[in-house]
Amino acid sequence: MTTNLSYVNQNTDAWMTYLAQIERVKPYLGHLSTYIDTLKNPKRALIVDVPVVMDDGSIRHFEGFRVQHNLSRGPGKGGVRFHPKVDLNEVMALSAWMTIKCAALNLPFGGAKGGIRVDPRQLSDAELERLTRRYTSEISHIIGPQKDIPAPDVGTNGRVMAWMMDTYSIEQGHTVTGVVTGKPVHLGGSLGRVKATGRGVFITGCQVAKKLSLPIAGAKVAVQGFGNVGSEAAVLFENAGAKIVAVQDHTGTIFNENGFSAVQLQQYVAQNGGVAGFEDASAITDEALWDVQMDIFIPAALEGQITAERAHQLTAKLVLEGANGPTYPEADDILNQRGVIIVPDVICNAGGVTVSYFEWVQDMSSFFWSEAEINERLDKIMRDAVEEVWAKATENECNLRTSAYIVACERILMARKERGIYPGK
Numbered sequence: 079m080t081t082n083l084s085y086v087n088q089n090t091d092a093w094m095t096y097l098a099q100i101e102r103v104k105p106y107l108g109h110l111s112t113y114i115d116t117l118k119n120p121k122r123a124l125i126v127d128v129p130v131v132m133d134d135g136s137i138r139h140f141e142g143f144r145v146q147h148n149l150s151r152g153p154g155k156g157g158v159r160f161h162p163k164v165d166l167n168e169v170m171a172l173s174a175w176m177t178i179k180c181a182a183l184n185l186p187f188g189g190a191k192g193g194i195r196v197d198p199r200q201l202s203d204a205e206l207e208r209l210t211r212r213y214t215s216e217i218s219h220i221i222g223p224q225k226d227i228p229a230p231d232v233g234t235n236g237r238v239m240a241w242m243m244d245t246y247s248i249e250q251g252h253t254v255t256g257v258v259t260g261k262p263v264h265l266g267g268s269l270g271r272v273k274a275t276g277r278g279v280f281i282t283g284c285q286v287a288k289k290l291s292l293p294i295a296g297a298k299v300a301v302q303g304f305g306n307v308g309s310e311a312a313v314l315f316e317n318a319g320a321k322i323v324a325v326q327d328h329t330g331t332i333f334n335e336n337g338f339s340a341v342q343l344q345q346y347v348a349q350n351g352g353v354a355g356f357e358d359a360s361a362i363t364d365e366a367l368w369d370v371q372m373d374i375f376i377p378a379a380l381e382g383q384i385t386a387e388r389a390h391q392l393t394a395k396l397v398l399e400g401a402n403g404p405t406y407p408e409a410d411d412i413l414n415q416r417g418v419i420i421v422p423d424v425i426c427n428a429g430g431v432t433v434s435y436f437e438w439v440q441d442m443s444s445f446f447w448s449e450a451e452i453n454e455r456l457d458k459i460m461r462d463a464v465e466e467v468w469a470k471a472t473e474n475e476c477n478l479r480t481s482a483y484i485v486a487c488e489r490i491l492m493a494r495k496e497r498g499i500y501p502g503k
């Protein structure tokens with residue numbers, strides 16, 4: 079795989095993984111494949127310097143990004159990540175996966191993503207607020223409810239979204255709730271948003287498990303990442319009778335073959351900052367996670383976790399990609415050959431962006447729905463997406479990832495074709 083973009087490091091992972099996924103879908107796109115290069119070039123990438131006055135009076139500079147990968151189908155949509163490993167390559171890939179995801183779910187958005195290279199755990203609350211506000215100000219000319227709508231991702235949350243909304247609103251001179259989603263409910267946020275991504279992982283997982291005749295009751299589930307996505311998915315699987323046997327986060331890996339309570343682990347993590355030390359499970363090494371006996375594996379941490387080697391080790395029958403881009407293309411092939419079914423990220427973790435879409439609609443109309451209405455609409459959209467992707471996979475004799483990409487790329491490239499290239503001949 080190669081790219082003609084001068085600013086991409088050919089040895090980096092995420093963007094090259096995305097390009098490989100796009101190459102795989104190309105043979106299925108017929109005449110629309112003429113436009114495929116649209117998807118290999120982000121429309122717009124902004125790099126910003128974010129100077130922050132630290133609590134001790136010193137000034138530190140952080141590197142920030144906002145990438146709008148494709149806006150053919152509507153405003154950009156995508157989270158903001160605060161993490162020490164954020165770089166342009168990663169943000170580009172994450173923005174591209176948002177393009178695919180919004181189109182696969184038929185949401186009226188393009189794809190975008192942002193981030194700052196920072197470890198938010200090392201900052202005080204006041205420093206984090208100053209960092210967020212300056213970053214928002216630096217990217218404010220390219221975001222907006224009709225342009226590009228950020229949301230939380232790894233290392234950011236409702237509080238960060240509230241600061242972003244407030245900063246943007248101050249610059250506009252009036253309150254603009256629709257500029258970000260994932261806000262606190264009393265600031266124009268949507269009921270159900272916080273739990274939506276984990277819920278979507280559960281809904282899509284159960285639906286595919288049913289097709290595979292894999293019962294959820296009694297199924298052994300292992301989860302990598304126990305934040306917003308992983309912990310909510312684990313709780314829902316536990317409520318449905320599954321056994322949570324292993325969890326890994328940035329503090330370590332815990333295991334109990336008889337299962338342990340995801341709800342109690344959530345409380346423990348809230349108090350202790352991570353899963354390490356949880357009493358009802360034993361500590362194992364991080365690498366040992368990949369050998370644990372399990373039926374369902376939920377990667378819900380970062381991208382690039384399932385390598386070719388780990389794909390050979392994994393005992394799961396079903397992989398539910400809560401994280402974005404957790405599986406390398408070579409690992410994808412190995413899992414496919416081994417008959418392991420993967421519900422790809424662009425469908426599996428789309429619950430969050432779906433309720434973000436609901437939040438944006440509610441903000442635009444200033445009319446808010448009940449949590450029951452939101453969950454009902456979310457479940458329907460997720461189930462319909464799984465059915466559509468499953469049918470496309472059967473029709474094309476391909477796996478669910480390629481099928482989801484066919485559904486999405488057809489929509490994006492049709493929009494590209496019908497809008498035309500400006501200026502024309």
Ligand code: NAD
Nearest residue numbers: 232233275303304305306307327328378379401402427430
């Ligand atoms: P989060 O910050 O709430 O949680 C991240 C979790 O990953 C934490 O438990 C952290 O300890 C763990 N982690 C970090 N580094 C790790 C490492 N090296 N090894 C193992 N665990 C590690 O983030 P989140 O919102 O739950 O997002 C998790 C994933 O889901 C990301 O890939 C994100 O892009 C994706 N996602 C999130 C949403 C959303 O609505 N939050 C939506 C779609 C996709």
